[in-house]
Amino acid sequence: MRNQKLFRIALAVACFVFAGLKAYAIAQGDYTWIDVFFMIAFLGFGIMYLIVLNKTKKP
Template sequence: MRNRRIYRIVVTVACFVFAGMNAYKIIRGYYTWVDVFLLIVFLVFGAIYLYMLFKQSKES
């Protein structure tokens, strides 16, 4: 299987950036339930990819 470390790093950073953008919108007070949902989804996906990165680095 090919090494997908760069791809996982990019996706992890993108997930946390989008989660941060939604968190900023929530902190400012201009948000809907979709913003809260997307914050949670991006945090979960970012955490999953972060776990996969650390798991991969431990195995190598």
């Protein structure tokens, strides 16, 4: 893939959107343990992509 920065930004946004949707479901009270697991996983992947983006910044 040529432009990995744009792809990583899109993945980070998607991860945070899905984590937000899971957090909304948890806040509504209708959730299971798998919802909590996926929310934590999406948050972890989103933060990981942000860290990778910051490390690969070129001056």
